[in-house]
Amino acid sequence: MSSARKTACSPDSWGGHVPHEMNGVWNHPIKLLDGYWFGMGNGASTSIHWLSEATACRAFPTYTEFDYIIGPLHITRRDFVPDGVEGVVVTLTIKNTDPYASPIELTALFRSDLRPVWLGEQTGMLDGEDTATIQNNIALFQDSQNPWACAVASDGVPSSTTTDKNLFGPQRTHGHGASVLSVYPLLSVDSVDSVDSVDSVDGASTITFFIAGSAEGEQAALATLAHLQAQHTELFAQKQKAYEHLIQTSRVTTPDGQLNKALAWVKVNAQWLARDAPLPRSDGGGPGWGLSWRRRRPPRIPVVVWHRHRICCIAHAASRAV
Structure with missing residues (x-):
């Protein structure tokens, strides 16, 4: 996930292995989306206030939260990636502190970029133009030259949906993607508790995207x-x-509480890097996978990276305990 000051898995401008493409939603061996963006508006105006500046970001072992404030609106976005599933779950909770507010609309924009990972082109994975269609309130993105696909849906009912290859939100991206923009009515003018298309709990509207x-x-x-x-x-x-069990297993306890937390996070960070290796191939593996990944069956391989300053912290704590 990108930083708290970004809207979503939004695009980078500085490059990397694949110039202009290193952020977004990736699902090895392909990229799915350039990003997703959310904005707030009302029926009386066509302007959209995009959620591009978070006021807070909280990283947990299993999910990440971002807070936004737009006038009387307090919005929290939670991003969650399930283990063993090729997908992402994004939940928005919108609370209106003004009971006399005008009707509110949520705008959601998803931009595809179905393309191969780094070096994929060298193995014959060629990037085609993306198409976007709507089927039963499901946005389906497909690559014109490959079977690659991405599907997006929500638990709300949009009042309108638009598809267009030249449709962008607050950031213009590169690649051969296509966009789907949907508008969801939220709070009515009569009561802060009434909603048209999303769930409401304790005066807050909640909508989840898949x-x-x-x-x-x-x-x-x-x-x-x-x-x-x-x-x-x-x-x-x-x-x-699963992560609670991971943290409780082989705990390190020192007089330094911050060091204890850091060591617990080392285990979490290592587990984040665990991957299912692909099945063996006749060549050296898929794009981005070297010969070292050729195994009889796909194991989960945790990679632990110990930073020098963390080792120094352990040594310092040990010297104080003596």
Whole structure:
């Protein structure tokens, strides 16, 4: 995920392995989206106030939260990536502190960029133009030259949806992507508790978006999307439990509470780098995977990176304890 001062998994301008493409939503061996952007507005105006400047960011082992304030609106965005699922779950909670506010609308824009990972072109993975279609309130992005697909849906009902290759939000991206923009009515003028298309709890509107993708094709992406929609609550609880177990296992306790937290986060950071290696291939592996990834079956390989200053902290704590 990008920094708190970005809207979402938004594009970078400085490059990297793939110039202008290193951020976004990736699902090895392809990229799914350049990003997703959310904005607030009302029916009386066509202007959109994009959520591009977060007032706070909180990183947890299993999810990340961003806070935004727009006048009387307090918005929290939670990004969650389930383990073992090719997808992302994004939940927005919008609370209006002004009971006499005008009707509020949420604008959601998703921009695809179905393309291969770094060096993919050298193995024959050629990037085609993306298309965007709407099927039963599901935005389906497809690559014109490959089976690659990305599907996006929400638990709300949009009042309008637009698809266009030249449709952009607050940031213009590179690549051959396409965009889908949907508008969701939120709070009515009569009561802060009444909503038209999303859930309401304690005067706050909540809407959840589901992103799924696959290099295998449309049906695989749609199947993953349906799984996310039906099981995202259980998947969140499972990941919470798994990381709680990880943190409680082999705990290091020192007189320095901050050091204890840092060591717990080292384990979390290492688990974030765990990946399912692909099945063996006749060549050296897929794009980005070297010969070292050729195994009888795909193991989970945690990679632990110890920074020098952390080792120094341990040594310092040990010297004080003597």
